[in-house]
Amino acid sequence: MSSVESIKDIKERKHRNRGFCSFVKTMLLKVFLFTRYYIDILIDVIFGYFNDSKRVPIKKCTNPIILESATSLAQKIRKRELTSEEVVQAFVDRIKEVNPVLNALVDSRYEAALEDARKIDRDIANGTILDVDFQEKPFLGVPFTTKESSAVKGMSFTLGIVKRRGRRATFDADYITLIKNAGAICLGVTNIPQLNLWQETHNPLFGITNNPYNSTRNVGGSSGGEASLLAAGGTPLSIGTDIGGSVRIPAFMCGVFGHKPTSHLISTAGTTFRDGKEEQTMVVIGLLARKTVDLIPLLKVLTAEKATKLKLDEKVIVRNIKIRYIDNVNDITISPFRREMKETFNRAVKHFKEISTTPPEELNIEGTKFAGKLWKYWMSQESGVNFMKDITDRTGEANPIVDTIKHFTVGSEYTTSTIYNFINKLLPSPNEDWAIKETEKLREQLLAKLGNNGVLLYPSAPFPASYHHAAYLRPWNFHYFVIWNVLKFPVTQVPMGLNKEGLPVGIQVVAAPYQDHLCIAVAKELEKAFGGYVPPFETS
Numbered sequence: 460m461s462s463v464e465s466i467k468d469i470k471e472r473k474h475r476n477r478g479f480c481s482f483v484k485t486m487l488l489k490v491f492l493f494t495r496y497y498i499d500i501l502i503d504v505i506f507g508y509f510n511d512s513k514r515v516p517i518k519k520c521t522n523p524i525i526l527e528s529a530t531s532l533a534q535k536i537r538k539r540e541l542t543s544e545e546v547v548q549a550f551v552d553r554i555k556e557v558n559p560v561l562n563a564l565v566d567s568r569y570e571a572a573l574e575d576a577r578k579i580d581r582d583i584a585n586g587t588i589l590d591v592d593f594q595e596k597p598f599l600g601v602p603f604t605t606k607e608s609s610a611v612k613g614m615s616f617t618l619g620i621v622k623r624r625g626r627r628a629t630f631d632a633d634y635i636t637l638i639k640n641a642g643a644i645c646l647g648v649t650n651i652p653q654l655n656l657w658q659e660t661h662n663p664l665f666g667i668t669n670n671p672y673n674s675t676r677n678v679g680g681s682s683g684g685e686a687s688l689l690a691a692g693g694t695p696l697s698i699g700t701d702i703g704g705s706v707r708i709p710a711f712m713c714g715v716f717g718h719k720p721t722s723h724l725i726s727t728a729g730t731t732f733r734d735g736k737e738e739q740t741m742v743v744i745g746l747l748a749r750k751t752v753d754l755i756p757l758l759k760v761l762t763a764e765k766a767t768k769l770k771l772d773e774k775v776i777v778r779n780i781k782i783r784y785i786d787n788v789n790d791i792t793i794s795p796f797r798r799e800m801k802e803t804f805n806r807a808v809k810h811f812k813e814i815s816t817t818p819p820e821e822l823n824i825e826g827t828k829f830a831g832k833l834w835k836y837w838m839s840q841e842s843g844v845n846f847m848k849d850i851t852d853r854t855g856e857a858n859p860i861v862d863t864i865k866h867f868t869v870g871s872e873y874t875t876s877t878i879y880n881f882i883n884k885l886l887p888s889p890n891e892d893w894a895i896k897e898t899e900k901l902r903e904q905l906l907a908k909l910g911n912n913g914v915l916l917y918p919s920a921p922f923p924a925s926y927h928h929a930a931y932l933r934p935w936n937f938h939y940f941v942i943w944n945v946l947k948f949p950v951t952q953v954p955m956g957l958n959k960e961g962l963p964v965g966i967q968v969v970a971a972p973y974q975d976h977l978c979i980a981v982a983k984e985l986e987k988a989f990g991g992y993v994p995p996f997e998t999s
């Protein structure tokens with residue numbers, strides 16, 4: 460009998476101890492988050508002290524053409540209300556106005572683009588181009604830009620790697636062929652971080668790209684040149700790539716829409732060193748737009764015959780979509796969420812509480828906090844690329860220890876962001892079995908909640924665009940983005956207006972694979988309700 464009592468006592472004591480331990484853990488976590496919150500503020504105060512006076516505004520917009528959606532420009536060319544030459548000229552003029560401040564476009568083909576436009580105008584005028592051609596070429600006569608890490612024949616193709624200085628592409632990436640076949644005209648290519656692997660756009664060949672909302676701020680990466688130029692009105696059609704947020708991080712920081720489609724629908728051939736035959740990859744071709752109206756037409760062009768796998772023409776009744784949300788991911792590697800971001804997120808949730816037929820449901824899915832670890836594991840499984848070789852332009856192999864020491868002593872050809880990637884490689888790797896099981900578990904949990912009529916509202920970042928280089932002090936803040944690369948779910952980054960300092964804020968809208976039409980429909984609803992893209996310049 461006494462031994463039974465003592466077992467009970469032991470159990471109670473263990474229970475009390477567990478309660479105490481979890482109390483201590485919670486308190487320590489609170490202290491950690493509180494301290495981190497104020498360290499982040501201090502970082503901003505210090506960076507602000509050195510940078511605020513260097514801010515240069517971009518010029519106001521005097522030509523309304525540059526504010527139109529790509530779809531509307533295509534329609535006006537088709538109806539002969541505008542010529543392609545007028546449209547191309549408007550964007551060339553705008554790039555010349557804004558690029559000295561932004562440093563977004565790094566190689567241009569203005570004269571050749573104008574020549575392409577004049578040819579299209581002549582063909583339209585003399586009846587060589589008929590209505591049926593316009594249907595096959597939905598962006599006929601509309602300019603586009605893309606990132607410098609994608610091959611566009613004749614254009615710079617260095618990937619920001621010093622050994623590739625002066626290198627030009629001798630062919631078109633597969634998606635470039637598709638957009639050109641859709642009638643769009645390339646204006647040039649835009650800046651990227653070295654080999655695309657950072658959340659800020661900076662490399663030794665072309666320098667740093669500035670944010671049009673505040674030139675002292677980060678534009679994100681890696682499609683940072685694209686987002687910066689698009690937001691400033693320098694391009695109407697923009698295409699990037701996304702392996703860890705590369706379309707959505709810049710879209711968030713520059714206040715435009717960014718869509719990462721369902722994986723394996725668009726060929727990656729011709730992007731960095733890829734041949735499009737990768738068996739396992741998280742990279743996808745993604746699109747950026749100022750207006751949601753452009754997302755579906757552009758997605759149709761890029762997915763080509765695979766567009767039938769998506770339901771892009773299906774009518775979506777937004778109030779019937781099941782809205783789920785996660786606003787607290789409990790990933791302690793990410794900076795604590797600032798109030799303005801919480802408020803932004805809550806505004807979106809509240810909106811759907813008001814309009815949805817079933818109330819939005821908050822999810823608590825533990826695995827989302829492992830985003831960084833899972834992404835690191837799946838990055839190590841990428842086929843067709845080898846970071847340590849690619850960074851040397853495949854002339855050898857980088858040595859993470861030697862190159863890191865060299866970088867911080869005598870200097871190197873690498874950016875500090877590349878060195879961070881080396882250091883990341885040296886950090887312990889997650890266990891393979893654990894990573895595979897956790898990814899599968901997370902995928903199943905989310906699929907069960909999203910089905911074919913659900914979307915998930917998810918945070919983008921703990922705060923808006925920081926000062927240049929501040930990302931080195933909080934390198935894991937991109938974790939909100941990477942989980943959707945790990946799971947290969949489609950996501951739309953949605954701008955939700957500006958904060959008090961005039962910087963864009965926003966959220967991510969996620970759906971199950973092949974349900975891209977749902978994220979885009981919800982993005983359209985949020986654009987209608989909250990205004991979407993807000994130009995970073997005066998309009999007259």
Ligand SMILES: CCCCCCCC/C=C\CCCCCCCC(N)=O
Pocket residue numbers: 655656657658680681700701702703704705706879880882883934935937
């Ligand atoms: C003190 C050094 C700590 C090093 C920690 C490094 C942690 C992060 C390392 C690499 C992150 C790469 C971020 C890539 C974001 C790229 C987005 C994309 N290309 O889709």
